Amino acid sequence: MAGTLWSVTAAKSAGKLTRGMTVEILVVGTTARPSAKQIIEAIESKYGVTVASCHCGYGNFEIVKLG
Numbered sequence: 001m002a003g004t005l006w007s008v009t010a011a012k013s014a015g016k017l018t019r020g021m022t023v024e025i026l027v028v029g030t031t032a033r034p035s036a037k038q039i040i041e042a043i044e045s046k047y048g049v050t051v052a053s054c055h056c057g058y059g060n061f062e063i064v065k066l067g
Helices: 036-047
Strands: 003-010 022-028 061-065
Touching: 003 036, 022 036
Parallel strands: none
Antiparallel strands: 003 022, 003 061
């Protein structure tokens, strides 16, 4: 099954999450937006910072479907 590519950009700074941090996440098996866990893992992998789950609500991000 094909995946859906999402662009996730931090709209607010919170903890080690800084406004403007952007990651792309490929979600396979569903067309739903990426989960908070997927967002955290992508940010930690790309930026090397630890992000608390309380800072990863959908309200803290602009999430755009790319494909």
